[in-house]
Amino acid sequence: MSVTDFVNQYGVDRRHTNSLKWDALDERFGDATLTPLWVADMEFREPASVTDAIIERVRHGVFGYAIDDPAYFDAFNNWQQTRHNLSLERRWLTFDNGVVNSLYTIVNTFTKPDDAVMVLTPVYYPFKNAVTDNHRTLITSELKHDQDTFTIDFADVEAKIVANDVRVLIHCSPHNPIGRIWTPKELEQLLSICARHNVLVVSDEIHQDFEIGDCKFVSALTVADGRYNDHLIVLNAPSKSFNMATLLNSHVIIPNATLQTQFLAGQKCFNQVELSVLGQTAGEAAYRTAGDWFDELVAVIRSNYQYVRDELAVKAPAVHVANLEGTYLLWLDLRSVVDPTTIHEFVQNKVGLAVDYGEWFSDEDQGCIRLNLATKPEFVHAAVQQLLTALVH
Known part of the structure; x- marks a missing residue:
């Protein structure tokens, strides 16, 4: 077409x-x-395959509390395997009503007031809001740029992590707004710095499917064969790829069981979440057919x-x-x-x-x-x- x-x-x-x-x-x-x-x-x-699935679910006429369908995970995981060479375990996946919601929960769960949280700027501004709205200390490291290409200033990142005792780094991958797809080498260097200083990395990968140039997206979950997964939370959703933001269905992927337990406890405390039936219906159909x-x-x-x-x-x-x-x-x-x-x-x-x-x-x-x-x-x-x-x- x-x-x-x-x-x-x-x-x-x-x-x-x-x-x-x-x-x-x-x-x-x-x-x-x-x-x-x-x-x-x-x-x-x-x-039509997505709207038809929504219409069929609507015709049932009941929109009460729901549990997730294993078919959803199968469709999502198959998409990840096919598109990004990423295989997930079902136990890693939990749901939220949006990536920004998850950021607020994570900041509240894994840091205390006045703790330092880092972002790499310029960056999607709700990252900064999640820090400052919750009375944490915002630490920024400005990306370097040569004409039209941006790179991470790793020396600045590490120096500020040490100087400010940064507890969490919120990373955008691919990066909004400057459009970078980070290379495996760049990701490993960033993740190794954070692991060295016991910094939790939150990788927002909601734009992962949009490969506009020749670069292939690499999930933080696959870097060095998962070496850094015990210090990592990955966020994504079908909402960007398939234009369904208000269906309120997003993913929180946490390989480490202790971190996942902490996140779920924080979610219950700060942002009680119920599954979006229509969001799950639409997302599964999109991953399967679109x-x-x-x-x-x-x-x-x-x-x-x-x-x-x-x-x-x-x-x-x-x-x-x-x-x-x-x-x-x-x-x-x-x-x-x-x-x-x-x-x-x-x-x-x-x-x-x-x-x-x-x-x-x-x-x-x-x-x-x-x-x-x-x-x-x-x-x-x-x-x-x-x-x-x-x-x-």
């Missing part, structure tokens, strides 16, 4: 559907006419990325476009062409976009923006042309 055919078949108009991305523009940005490229969800509907749909979706994202990169390389080469290896979120550095202090006025009033701003991810990155490419090409093309026009004027 071509990109055009996929967009025609699965693209939807989300206006007036209580969509946060589309219907909260006036509330969040003060302008309902902006083109929304901010919230990390999509303008594409599920394949592989082709997902591959076609990635082709759309890849095409959108190539368009942005190629157009800006020719017509605005001073704009730095991060190399997009994973996720569907593209990081643009506009600081060479726009005064960072006027970035909001420029992007909203002159370009006409609603985006996530760099300073949301790091204090060091005002003047950068994040664009969501999991949308119809017409929106991406219009955004680029509007940006080019605004830069000329």
Whole structure:
């Protein structure tokens, strides 16, 4: 199926559907006419195999308390084995209503007030919120970057772990917003530092399926044949891959039995969770039947990325476009062409976009923006042309 055919078949108009991305523009940005490229969800509907499974479950008419179905684990594990060469044990897996929920539970369970928790910035801002909202000490290590490629400053990470007695490191893999897929060597170096200093690593792998370039995603669970799994919690969900965030079904993968017992006790204390029946139904159907749909979706994202990169390389080469290896979120550095202090006025009033701003991810990155490419090409093309026009004027 071509990109055009996929967009025609699965693209939807989300206006007036209580969509946060589309219907909260006036509330969040003060302008309902902006083109929304901010919230990390999509303008594409599920394949029929997924919606049919949901409809069949709805027809039963009862949505009471539930237990997880072994068929769900089988479908999920098969997806992991096929896509990522990762084999899970059933006992490792428990469920939550979202990755961010799990972060809050983990911070409360494995640290005390004022304990230090580290993130690598710029990073998805709920990571930082999970630390500061719970009165822990936020420690940041800024990623190094050479033009359009970002790397971890391992010396800085280790020095700050030691200096601040960091207890937990929340890691984003692939990294949102800068789009890196970390190599096995990078992951092992980070994990070995944390193991050496008894730091629990929480690896958010929710974007694991989005391999946009040639790099293959590597789960922290597979690094060095699982050598670091006793110091590791992995979070992921079907919500990003299959556009089902509000079905409230996510995974917490903990190989170490003691850590899992502690997490479950913390979850009961801080965030009592019941399974989402429709989330489980949809997730199982997606993992079983939606592989082709997902591959076609990635082709759309890849095409959108190539368009942005190629157009800006020719017509605005001073704009730095991060190399997009994973996720569907593209990081643009506009600081060479726009005064960072006027970035909001420029992007909203002159370009006409609603985006996530760099300073949301790091204090060091005002003047950068994040664009969501999991949308119809017409929106991406219009955004680029509007940006080019605004830069000329």
